[in-house]
Amino acid sequence: MVMDGIRAWWERRRDQHLAIWKTMTLGSVILLLWSLWFFMIQGNFQPSDDGSVDWPTLFSWIAVFAGIVGLFWAAPEFFFYQGHHTICRAALEIDTSAELRNVRSEALESAKILGPAMEKRIKEKFAELGVDEKRSKKRRS
Numbered sequence: 785m786v787m788d789g790i791r792a793w794w795e796r797r798r799d800q801h802l803a804i805w806k807t808m809t810l811g812s813v814i815l816l817l818w819s820l821w822f823f824m825i826q827g828n829f830q831p832s833d834d835g836s837v838d839w840p841t842l843f844s845w846i847a848v849f850a851g852i853v854g855l856f857w858a859a860p861e862f863f864f865y866q867g868h869h870t871i872c873r874a875a876l877e878i879d880t881s882a883e884l885r886n887v888r889s890e891a892l893e894s895a896k897i898l899g900p901a902m903e904k905r906i907k908e909k910f911a912e913l914g915v916d917e918k919r920s921k922k923r924r925s
Contacts, residue, residue, distance in 0.1 A: 798899035802869055805862035812854030819847035868894035872902050881913040888915060 797804070822844045875891035878884045884891075888910070895906040910916070 799901045800899075802862075802865040802898065805858055805865055808854060808858035809862040812851045812858055814851075815847045816851030816855065819844040819851065822847075865898065868897045869902075872898060872906060875906060876909055878909075878913075881915050884910065884913050884915050 822840065826841065826844070871887070871890050871894040875884065875887050875894075878887070891906050892903075895903040
């Protein structure tokens with residue numbers, strides 16, 4: 785029941801998927817780079833004599849773990865959506881209807897994955913160049 789609500793929430797934000805995955809991937813990279821930089825500057829973990837916790841080092845280890853897990857989880861999804869965004873951008877830059885017909889199915893599929901806003905832009909481009917969304921059936925005489 786909770787998962788259905790989460791799925792519905794996620795589907796309502798289909799237009800934002802690329803931005804969400806990009807932010808998560810960039811955040812994971814930043815966490816990983818910051819923690820690696822910290823370890824290079826700070827040096828190895830050296831326990832204190834009084835037995836207290838070295839909080840910056842602990843937070844850096846948590847950042848390493850979070851960055852690695854985040855990259856393994858978010859980066860593949862980001863590249864998936866980025867690939868579809870690239871296909872749509874290439875289709876939107878085409879100026880001739882013949883070329884647009886060649887990439888029509890890929891552009892429609894990618895636009896569907898990226899959400900209603902991109903679908904609208906692609907369909908407007910088809911209408912602008914006179915490319916029918918549905919292929920018309922030719923009659924043989």
